[in-house]
Amino acid sequence: MKTRDAVIEVENLCVVFGDHVVLDQFSLNLYAGENLVVLGKSGSGKSVLIKCIIGLLRPDAGRIRVLGQNILDLDVHALDQVRAQVGFLFQSNALYDSMTVRENLEFPLRRHWLQVTQKEVDQMVYEVLESVGLEDTTHMMPAELSGGMRKRIALARTLILKPAIILYDEPTTGLDTITALEIIELIKQVQLRYRTSALVISHDMKLAQTAAERIAVLIDGKCYATGTYAELKASTDPNLRAYFD
Amino acid sequence: MLRPKKNLLLSEIGDFTRFVVRFFREAVRPRYEMQELIHQCFVIGYKSFSLVGLTAFIMGLVLTMQLRPSMVHYGVEAEIPAMVGIAIIREIGPVITALIFAGKIGSSIGAELGSMRVTEQIDAMEVSGTNPFKYLVVTRTLAATFMLPVLVVLADGIALYGSFLGVNIYEVLNFRLFYTQVIDNLAYYDVLPAFAKTFFFGFAVGIVGCYKGYYSTKGTEGVGRSANSAVVMSSVLIFILDLLAVQITELIWHTR
Known part of the structure; x- marks a missing residue:
């Protein structure tokens, strides 16, 4: 994919709560029309990432561009216009x-x-x-x-x-297996019907396997690895094996 | 490394002051949420009326029945309407109604906003192109500020009617005569400061409920704590404001 197709660009994002570094130089792009799943353990900063992207949290450092607009520089009115999409x-x-x-x-x-x-x-x-x-x-x-x-x-x-982009924060958490599968199927249908790009935050491997075109793994506040499900599953890296075994 | 302990009371006062300043800033800036303000006036005012009315009626009745033996002892039972009227209009009506209002509305606002905070509804509102502070806090605080004075006026009237019935348990007194005695013994400095302070009581109940709910944390436990502390803090504020109001009234009119 070419950089110009990116609908969300996150560069060197840092978020610190007190002494705890949640996101540390985190960088990631979401490209037009793709379903990207960000995998990470509970408390790894996935929800913080997604809330920074929509402007609900302000990062300590870094840059976030959504649909070509640097959201950290926008006033409330301009931010609302981006949020509408x-x-x-x-x-x-x-x-x-x-x-x-x-x-x-x-x-x-x-x-x-x-x-x-x-x-x-x-x-x-x-x-x-x-x-x-x-x-x-x-x-x-x-x-x-x-x-x-x-x-x-x-x-x-x-x-x-x-919307041009949908951000999903743990869409299958708290649901039974069958309902979770229905929601995963719905996410895929929505992408096809509305031609949206989707950034899905989850720790659900079934969701990652069935709905993701690309997966990013968030470890220690950094984007540790990206790739397709098959590529990451084939990795011998012990940190990744913990997710895929 | 040892760190100095954060002074929680000063921190709370600072946060609350910032919240109040933000309220005034947001209240004067457009966009104005008139539809939500009218809805909240209905919810806060109309739906509190039955509770306030009932307690006001009992308050007037009981006050008269409790007062009567002493008044009879000193041979001044004819002054009961005047005495009860002044007590209700100047102090008991505004303060008791405000305390009931704090219990019902303060806790309700604290719990509602707290629940919205912990279930991310406030965040959802923000991403839906709405300023949640303006939509939730400004409207509820203004509605409480405007509705409490209305409730107090109604409560005063109902309490005086309760008092009239209390008098008539022991003797027959004409309704018109009762009210004439009440009105004749009231001066403008009995009515105006008492009415004016109810705006401040209403504001205190609204802003404290919103403050406690808006910054609620720690899930459902936090929601309960927000509702509870909203009632406690607004009740204390009502007494402090009442004390200040009495001092200011005496300073201006020398009513002693």
Whole structure:
């Protein structure tokens, strides 16, 4: 892949919490149209990385370019415009408890696109719910949904703005095996249907094996290795073998 | 290496002061979240009314029944409406209503925002093109500031009606006469400072609830702690503000 195709460029990212170095000169690119899975142990800094990319955390050093914009230099308004093109699926789904499914889906739409009509909203809500196979849940509250359904609705909420990039934070964590496989399949379908680029943070090897075109392994705050599943699995490096054995 | 212990109280005061300054900065800058502000006024005001009304009624009734034996002893039972009126309007109505409000609304805001924080809903709001501080903190604090005075006025009226019924348990007193006695014995410096301080009480309840919830940590345990400490801190602040209000009122009007 050529550098000019990169939709996310992370260069020499450093994040330090107190005495603990979370990310240490971390560099990684996400290319247009690819599914990249970042593997790492719990507490290795995967979620910190993804939150730095979307601008929820500010790194201590380094550079992050998203869709050609250096997000660390942007003002709030410009950052919101970049965020409108980047979907974020939170580990906890982050559905608004006090809102119905429909209101949850409408929320980002109405906040980012102020001129949208009710008819367009109705159409978009139906379209994304149909994408995740939950057309009949519009009037339900998040508390009434199962874990898998919540994950699907959260994904629908990220899709409603038709983002160019989707960031997934541990999308299969806390789900049973069958539901996790359904979510993995959904991630692949979404990429094909919406032609998005995806950065998936996970420690789920099944997800990495089935959904990733490329895998980056995060060890000791650095991007330790990148490659396809087959390439990394064939490695004799003991640090990588710990993941693939 | 030994490090100096962080002074937690000073640190908390500093963080809270920064939070209050940020509130004023965000409140005056557009975009204004009017729809959410109106919604919060309904949630905070209307839904607190039944609890505030009930406690105000009992407060007026009980105050009158407790006061009556002493007043009868000194032969001044005719002054009960005047005495209860001044006590309720100047002090008991605003303070008791504010404390009930802190218990209901302060804890509710603390728990709601705390829960939103630990389940990443506040982060989700931020990536959805919304300033969560403006949307959650400014609206709730303003709604609490505007709604508590309304509730206090209603509570004062209900408490006085409770007092009227309390008087009528022992003797027959005309409703109009009761209210005339109350109103005739009230001066503007009884009403105005008491009304003005309720804005500050409402602000204290709103901002403390938001502060505790917004910076909630440590999962569900943290949410419970946020709700609890929101009530404790806002109740203490209500008493401190009340003390200041009384001193300022006496300084201006020399009401002693």
